[in-house]
Amino acid sequence: MVELTDSVVVVTGAASGMGRSMALEFAGEGASVVVVDVDDDGIERVVAKIDDDGGEAIGVHGDVTDPDSVEGVVDRAVDEYGTVDVLINNAGILDDYAPVGETSLEQWNAVIGVNLDGVFMLTKAALPKLLEGDEEGVVINTASIAGKVAGGGGAAYTSSKHGVIGFTKQLSHDYGPEIRANAICPGAIETGMTEELIDAGEIEPMVAETPAGRHAQSEEVAAVALFLASDEASFVHGSAVDVDGGWLVD
Ligand SMILES: NC(=O)c1ccc[n+]([C@@H]2O[C@H](COP(=O)([O-])OP(=O)(O)OC[C@H]3O[C@@H](n4cnc5c(N)ncnc54)[C@H](O)[C@@H]3O)[C@@H](O)[C@H]2O)c1
Numbered sequence: 001m002v003e004l005t006d007s008v009v010v011v012t013g014a015a016s017g018m019g020r021s022m023a024l025e026f027a028g029e030g031a032s033v034v035v036v037d038v039d040d041d042g043i044e045r046v047v048a049k050i051d052d053d054g055g056e057a058i059g060v061h062g063d064v065t066d067p068d069s070v071e072g073v074v075d076r077a078v079d080e081y082g083t084v085d086v087l088i089n090n091a092g093i094l095d096d097y098a099p100v101g102e103t104s105l106e107q108w109n110a111v112i113g114v115n116l117d118g119v120f121m122l123t124k125a126a127l128p129k130l131l132e133g134d135e136e137g138v139v140i141n142t143a144s145i146a147g148k149v150a151g152g153g154g155a156a157y158t159s160s161k162h163g164v165i166g167f168t169k170q171l172s173h174d175y176g177p178e179i180r181a182n183a184i185c186p187g188a189i190e191t192g193m194t195e196e197l198i199d200a201g202e203i204e205p206m207v208a209e210t211p212a213g214r215h216a217q218s219e220e221v222a223a224v225a226l227f228l229a230s231d232e233a234s235f236v237h238g239s240a241v242d243v244d245g246g247w248l249v250d
Contacts, residue, residue, distance in 0.1 A: 003231060005030030008081040010073065012064055012122065013091030015042025017191025018142060021222035022088055027055030029226065034077045034084075036062040037091070064091050064118025074125045084129040086229045089119040089164075090142040094193050095154040108156045115160035119167055131178050138229050139181040141168050142221075145244050147185055161185075165240045172238030180237055182228050187244025188215040212245025 009026045013019035015037035027033045027050040035046050035057050043059035050057040058080050062073040077084050093114045095107060119141055130137025146152030147161035168183040175181070187210065188194060188203050197203050198215065207215050224243050227233055242248055 003029075004086075004226075004229060007031040007085040007229075008034070008077060008083055009086040009088065009229070010034040010036060010077050010084050010122075010126065011088040011090055012036045012062065012073075012118070013142075015039040015046055017193060018186065018189060018218040018221045019088070019090040020046050021218040022090065022225050023057065024050060024053070024055075025219070025222040025226050026086075026229070027057055028053065031056075031086070032081045033057040034073070034081070035059045036064075036073050038063050064089075064122055065113040067121055070118070070121045070125050073122065074129065077126075078129060083132060084126045084137070085135065086138040086140070087123060087126045087130060088140045088142070088225060088229075089122055090140075091118055092142060092144075092160075092193075095157040098154040098156070100155040103155045111156035112160050112163075115157070116163040116167070119164055123167075123171065127175075127179075131175070136177060137175075137179045139168070139171060139179060140225050140228050141165075141181070141183045143168070143183040143185045143240055145185050145187050145242065145247050147183065147240060148242075148248060168240065169238045176237050180233070182233070182236055182238065183240040184221060184224055184228070185240050185242045185244060185248075186216070186221050187242070187247040189218055189221055190215055191218055207245065207247075210245045210247045211249060214245065216243070216245060 009031045011023045014023040014035040047057045047059040060076045063069040143164040144161040146158045147165040171181040
């Protein structure tokens with residue numbers, strides 16, 4: 001059994017895709033969820049769904065690339081629920097699979113800004129709250145198979161996700177056991193990010209070669225986040241857990 005009742009969980013990129021599923025799953029377990037995104041309509045829909053289902057959530061407009069906005073997310077969580085127990089840095093953007101030579105500095109900064117700077121800034125802002133009290137603080141960062149191998153994105157995306165895994169390890173190293181930090185490395189998941197690729201038939205030939213032989217739904221990743229946040233994962237520190245249908249087996 002997962003025991004997250006009374007936990008305060010901040011999820012970024014929670015208006016859509018995996019973040020949305022994580023927000024719904026955690027709320028379903030009794031957590032108070034802070035739904036963070038730049039997509040205000042999406043935030044509203046997720047909070048309304050949690051509300052309809054009898055859960056507890058607030059929506060916060062938060063841009064993880066903006067230091068003031070990031071501080072505002074933590075302030076709002078603390079004002080409403082008193083602390084932050086679990087931080088899920090999930091917001092991310094894809095590049096256009098461009099190799100180094102075709103990546104502009106602007107594109108590079110945009111992708112690194114959301115996928116890596118955002119993880120650093122929000123973690124740093126939430127750190128005092130995560131360290132507060134007797135219970136361990138939990139951080140879960142959404143990396144990717146592109147955090148382990150090349151080819152799952154372009155130069156900027158792959159670099160950002162390798163950075164997320166490195167950041168997660170360093171966070172564990174520096175703050176364990178008070179903070180238990182882990183990364184999740186999804187493979188091909190049906191979300192807003194991959195919709196067009198799936199519709200264009202570009203994903204299926206790749207996933208057909210994997211042990212699972214298919215892409216996944218975002219709930220299948222949210223279930224792993226739930227496990228990592230729970231006491232059942234008490235000895236899991238600094239891992240980068242593949243949720244990829246076996247994409248990386250060979
Ligand atoms: N879909 C996949 O196959 C896949 C695979 C591996 C990793 N990932 C990672 O999973 C995470 C979630 O992506 P998804 O697939 O659910 O995509 P998604 O596009 O459905 O969701 C991403 C969310 O992040 C939000 N966002 C973007 N920039 C933001 C910012 N500056 N501040 C706050 N929120 C911002 C978007 O508005 C969106 O709601 C990302 O980190 C992505 O890199 C996705």
